[in-house]
Structures are given as C-alpha cells and as structure tokens.
Amino acid sequence: xxxxxxxxxxxxxxxxxxxxxxxxxxxxxxxxxxxxxxxxxxxxxxxxxxxxxxxxxxxxxxxx
Amino acid sequence: xxxxxxxxxxxxxxxxxxxxxxxxxxxxxxxxxxxxxxxxxxxxxxxxxxxxxxxxxxxxxxxxxxxxxxxxxxxxxxxxxxxxxxxxxxxxxxxxxxxxxxxxxxxxxxxxxxxxxxxxxxxxxxxxxxxxxxxxxxxxxxxxxxxxxxxxxxxxxxxxxxxxxxxxxxxxxxxxxxxxxxxxxxxxxxxxxxxxxxxxxxxxxxxxxxxxxxxxxxxxxxxxxxxxxxxxxxxxxxxxxxxxxxxxxxxxxxxxxxxxxxxxxxxxxxxxxxxxxxxxxxxxxxxxxxxxxxxxxxxxxxxxxxxxxxxxxxxxxxxxxxxxxxxxxxxxxxxxxxxxxxxxxxxxxxxxxxxxxxxxxxxxxxxxxxxxxxxxxxxxxxxxxxxxxxxxxxxxxxxxxxxxxxxxxxxxxxxxxxxxxxxxxxxxxxxxxxxxxxxxxxxxxxxxxxxxxxxxxxxxxxxxxxxxxxxxxxxxxxxxxxxxxxxxxxxxxxxxxxxxxxxxxxxxxxxxxxxxxxxxxxxxxxxxxxxxxxxxxxxxxxxxx
Numbered sequence: 001x002x003x004x005x006x007x008x009x010x011x012x013x014x015x016x017x018x019x020x021x022x023x024x025x026x027x028x029x030x031x032x033x034x035x036x037x038x039x040x041x042x043x044x045x046x047x048x049x050x051x052x053x054x055x056x057x058x059x060x061x062x063x064x
Numbered sequence: 065x066x067x068x069x070x071x072x073x074x075x076x077x078x079x080x081x082x083x084x085x086x087x088x089x090x091x092x093x094x095x096x097x098x099x100x101x102x103x104x105x106x107x108x109x110x111x112x113x114x115x116x117x118x119x120x121x122x123x124x125x126x127x128x129x130x131x132x133x134x135x136x137x138x139x140x141x142x143x144x145x146x147x148x149x150x151x152x153x154x155x156x157x158x159x160x161x162x163x164x165x166x167x168x169x170x171x172x173x174x175x176x177x178x179x180x181x182x183x184x185x186x187x188x189x190x191x192x193x194x195x196x197x198x199x200x201x202x203x204x205x206x207x208x209x210x211x212x213x214x215x216x217x218x219x220x221x222x223x224x225x226x227x228x229x230x231x232x233x234x235x236x237x238x239x240x241x242x243x244x245x246x247x248x249x250x251x252x253x254x255x256x257x258x259x260x261x262x263x264x265x266x267x268x269x270x271x272x273x274x275x276x277x278x279x280x281x282x283x284x285x286x287x288x289x290x291x292x293x294x295x296x297x298x299x300x301x302x303x304x305x306x307x308x309x310x311x312x313x314x315x316x317x318x319x320x321x322x323x324x325x326x327x328x329x330x331x332x333x334x335x336x337x338x339x340x341x342x343x344x345x346x347x348x349x350x351x352x353x354x355x356x357x358x359x360x361x362x363x364x365x366x367x368x369x370x371x372x373x374x375x376x377x378x379x380x381x382x383x384x385x386x387x388x389x390x391x392x393x394x395x396x397x398x399x400x401x402x403x404x405x406x407x408x409x410x411x412x413x414x415x416x417x418x419x420x421x422x423x424x425x426x427x428x429x430x431x432x433x434x435x436x437x438x439x440x441x442x443x444x445x446x447x448x449x450x451x452x453x454x455x456x457x458x459x460x461x462x463x464x465x466x467x468x469x470x471x472x473x474x475x476x477x478x479x480x481x482x483x484x485x486x487x488x489x490x491x492x493x494x495x496x497x498x499x500x501x502x503x504x505x506x507x508x509x510x511x512x513x514x515x516x517x518x519x520x521x522x523x524x525x526x527x528x529x530x531x532x533x534x535x536x537x538x539x540x541x542x543x544x545x546x547x548x549x550x551x552x553x554x555x556x557x558x559x560x561x562x563x564x565x566x567x568x569x570x571x572x573x574x575x576x577x578x579x580x581x582x583x584x585x586x587x588x589x590x591x592x593x594x595x596x597x598x599x600x601x602x603x604x605x606x607x608x609x
Contacts, residue, residue: 012248012251016255022072040389044388051255
C-alpha cells in the first residue's frame with residue numbers, strides 16, 4: 001500500500017490478537033454481576049483462541 | 065433495550081475507537097499529493113482493494129437491516145447478496161473496469177465528462193454528491209441509534225461522537241486512511257458477527273432443526289415467487305430480476321462511486337479486476353452473518369415488528385443479548401460500529417473526491433495547485449461530516465431507514481447507471497442524449513415516488529401487484545427510471561450528430577484497444593476466478609431454490 005507504511009495486515013493482526021486475549025480472559029473469568037450460559041462461555045473461550053491464532057499468524061507473517 | 069456491558073466490552077470498544085484514530089494520524093504524513101489523498105496513491109493490492117470494496121458496502125443497514133429483512137421476508141432477503149450483487153460485481157470486474165482504468169479517471173462523473181462532456185458530468189456530480197451525503201446520514205443515524213439503544217448513550221451525543229471520529233480519520237489520511245480502516249473493519253465485522261449464528265445454530269439444534277422451526281415459505285429464494293401472493297415480499301420474480309438483480313444492483317455496484325473508488329485505488333489493471341472478484345466471494349458469504357441470524361431469530365425470538373415491543377431491526381441486538389457473554393458482546397457491538405463507520409467513511413471520502421475533482425476543480429478553480437486540491441479535499445471531508453449530521457436528522461423522520469435508503473438508490477443510482485451503461489457499450493450515444501436521458505430518468509423516479517406517496521398513483525400500476533411491499537415498489541421504480549433513461553438517450557442520440565470516433569477511444573466498447581496485460585498462470589487471472597464465483601452463485605441459488 002502506501003510506500004514504506006506498516007502493512008495493514010500487521011495492524012489487523014495486532015488488534016485481533018489483543019481482542020482474542022480480552023475475549024478469552026473475559027470468558028474464563030466472567031466479570032462479577034454478569035451471568036453467561038455454559039454455551040456462551042465455551043463460545044467465548046473458543047472464539048478468543050481463534051482470534052489469537054489468526055492475529056498471531058498475521059503478525060508473524062507481516063512483521064517487519 | 066439497554067445491554068449491560070462489562071469492563072472487557074468497554075475495553076474492546078475503547079481500543080477500536082483509539083485504533084481508527086491512530087491509523088488516521090499515522091497515515092496523515094503519507095498523503096501528500098491529490099493522487100494519495102483521493103485515490104490512495106493507486107497503490108493498493110487486489111486483496112486490500114477487494115476487502116475495502118466490500119467493507120465500504122457493509123454500511124448502514126447491512127448488518128441490522130438485512131437481518132431484519134430476513135426475519136420479515138425469510139430467504140428472499142438473501143437476493144440482496146446473490147442475484148443483486150454477484151452478476152453486477154463480476155460485470156464490473158471483467159467488462160467495465162478496463163474502461164475506467166484505461167481512461168485514468170478519478171471518478172464516475174469524471175468518466176461521464178470524458179465520454180459525454182461537461183453537462184452530464186455536472187448533473188451526475190451534483191446528484192452523486194447529494195446521494196452520498198444522504199446515505200452517510202443514514203449510516204450516522206443508524207450508528208447513533210445503535211449506540212443509544214444498546215449502550216444507553218444520548219442519541220445526539222452518539223451521532224456527534226461517531227461522526228467526529230470518522231471525520232477525523234478521513235480528513236487526516238483521505239482515502240488511504242479510509243481503506244486502511246476498512247480492511248480492519250472488515251475483519252472486526254466478521255469476527256464480531258460470525259459468532260452469533262454459530263452459537264445461535266448450536267442453541268437451535270443445527271440447520272435441520274432450524275429448517276423445521278421456520279415456516280417453509282420463508283426458506284426459499286425463488287420457489288415462492290411465481291405469484292406475488294405466495295411470498296411475504298409480495299413480488300413476482302420478474303420484479304426481482306429486473307429491479308433488484310439488474311437495475312439497482314448494476315447501478316450500485318458498477319457506477320456508485322462509493323464502491324468503485326476503492327477499485328480505482330488498485331495498483332494495476334489486473335489488481336483492479338481481481339479486487340471485485342475477490343469481493344464477490346465475501347459478498348456471497350455475507351448471508352452467514354446477516355440472513356442466518358434473521359432466520360435464527362424467526363425460530364427463537366418472540367414475535368417482532370409493528371404492534372410488538374421491538375422492531376424488526378432488533379433481531380441482531382436481541383440475539384447478541386441472548387447468546388453472547390462479556391467480551392464477545394463488546395466484539396459484537398464493535399462489529400456493528402465498524403460496519404456503520406466503514407459505510408459512512410466510504411460515502412464521505414467519495415463525496416470529497418467528487419466535490420473536489422468534479423465540482424471545485426471543474427467549475428470553481430481550474431488552476432489551483434495539487435496541494436490546494438488536497439486542502440480542499442480535507443475541508444470538504446469536514447463539510448461532508450457536518451452535512452451528514454444534518455441529514456442524519458432527516459433520516460430520523462422516516463419510519464423505516466431501510467426503505468428510505470433503497471428509495472434513494474432507486475431514485476438516483478438507476479438513471480446514472482443507465483447513462484454509464486449506454487455510454488460504455490453504445491458508441492452512437494451522444495452528449496445531448498446522455499444529459500436529457502439522465503434528467504428524464506431522475507424526473508421519472510422522483511415523480512413516481514412523489515405520486516405514489518401522495519396516493520395519486522396506485523402502487524399496483526408500477527409493480528403489477530396490489531400487495532407490493534415498499535421494497536417491491538423500490539425495485540420496480542428503479543426499473544422504470546432506468547428504462548426511461550435508456551429510451552430518452554437512444555431517441556435523442558439518433559436525432560443528434562454522432563460523436564467523432566477518435567473522441568471515443570479509451571471510453572467505449574468496440575473502439576478501445578484493451579491494454580496488454582502481463583502473462584500470468586490461469587489461476588492468477590480475474591476471468592478464471594470470476595468463473596468460479598459464478599459457479600458458486602449458481603449452486604447457492606439452486607440449493608436454496
């Protein structure tokens with residue numbers, strides 16, 4: 001894209017990885033006062049891991 | 065319907081707003097010339113341009129509105145993603161992109177100036193500028209509505225806060241910043257939305273259980289359209305094909321500068337052709353995150369719509385509330401915000417380009433320096449944001465913003481498509497014919513809309529269906545506007561002197577030598593992937609017949 005700019009894919013990877021970590025933590029340690037179904041917790045855990053993996057792969061491939 | 069959020073949700077939303085601003089600030093120093101600011105330096109790869117092409121379209125009502133339509137009309141709503149998108153996107157890639165690219169135009173009105181002269185360019189530029197601001201306003205209002213209803217923010221604060229964020233990052237980095245953010249938004253939309261149907265489908269008991277729980281008439285694309293009375297949309301398949309599948313679809317995907325501008329930013333012709341083809345695969349997959357939640361809503365949610373506690377637009381928020389826990393909820397809301405922002409940013413950057421190149425440079429200040437045009441682009445990005453805020457309040461006055469948006473497309477996109485289509489493929493079309501054709505098309509659609517609204521003209525006269533829905537009326541209106549445009553262009557062109565052939569080179573099919581492209585293996589050729597996309601499109605239509 002823009003000459004010399006950080007690749008957009010690196011930005012995307014970093015954000016996805018950070019979001020994955022937040023979702024994973026929030027699904028394992030559900031914040032007080034919030035009720036989540038078992039299905040919702042499983043989904044959050046799995047989705048957090050998927051996002052971390054996708055984000056990690058993008059960071060790995062497009063790091064400078 | 066205020067959804068209680070936990071700290072991880074707020075953190076995710078906060079990171080998102082910070083990230084889009086950081087991208088804008090980062091790219092500010094990299095947009096020095098007009099080409100950088102308005103066309104991202106024509107340096108995007110096919111993937112970046114393709115994802116941005118789809119993300120710009122994922123605006124106002126894609127997520128909330130079409131999920132609501134799926135709840136209201138069932139699988140018929142999926143036509144918006146298949147018949148009303150794929151053929152037009154592939155046509156743009158294979159047949160129209162070479163002309164746009166060879167002419168090196170900055171915009172669609174710019175192409176019309178090269179082909180037909182100043183009058184047609186002026187009319188289309190003004191119409192397009194109005195259309196982008198009105199549609200940006202819809203995006204803004206929808207975003208404000210989501211923030212207000214789901215997060216409990218004041219709607220005025222929501223509108224101003226969101227619009228200033230978009231205004232800042234587009235003003236700073238121009239199209240480059242918009243495209244950069246759109247790629248990020250594309251991923252966030254998918255990751256934030258895809259989890260809803262996955263969890264929903266698991267909760268329902270799988271696809272087979274869903275099919276059992278949803279009424280059969282809601283599960284077909286074409287089987288119920290042989291008669292208007294058999295389907296919830298009240299439309300015959302001819303209306304779907306002519307209005308939705310041809311005019312609205314081709315008008316939007318091939319001539320709406322909002323999406324076409326993303327492809328102009330591609331680095332070479334092959335990338336420019338490949339970008340829409342890549343986009344077509346993602347467009348075809350979008351029903352997974354839009355239509356499927358609507359159908360799941362039919363199976364698991366209480367009745368929505370007029371006379372109930374919630375409107376159809378509440379399908380996605382209700383499913384999010386039902387299935388998503390802390391973290392995922394913030395991700396889902398971020399997906400909605402990202403969708404609205406990408407739609408609004410797309411319209412604002414397109415408005416800035418058309419205003420600067422097709423109005424300011426063409427009629428107000430022809431001799432300015434490149435730096436001055438970039439400054440003007442930044443100023444009118446901000447002006448566009450302010451105008452969008454005003455039009456957001458207009459959108460507030462309409463009972464259904466979805467119908468409002470479709471009405472806008474049928475009013476303005478259809479005639480512009482008629483002019484570009486004829487201009488590109490019929491060498492005998494003249495400048496005078498194009499101008500009067502465009503004017504006649506706009507007059508036809510606007511007068512039809514006004515007469516039907518005023519109850520002077522029965523809607524059945526234009527739709528051939530006494531119980532036509534508003535969407536059916538929009539589809540048919542688009543068809544009549546396009547037909548009027550084409551008929552007037554043909555008649556007037558035959559009665560005026562033809563344009564010299566040398567003026568048409570590079571602009572019209574048949575008199576333009578196609579640029580030689582590098583020889584690449586078949587799997588890197590746009591036509592090969594367009595064929596694969598077409599096969600997928602046919603298979604989906606047959607499967608969900």
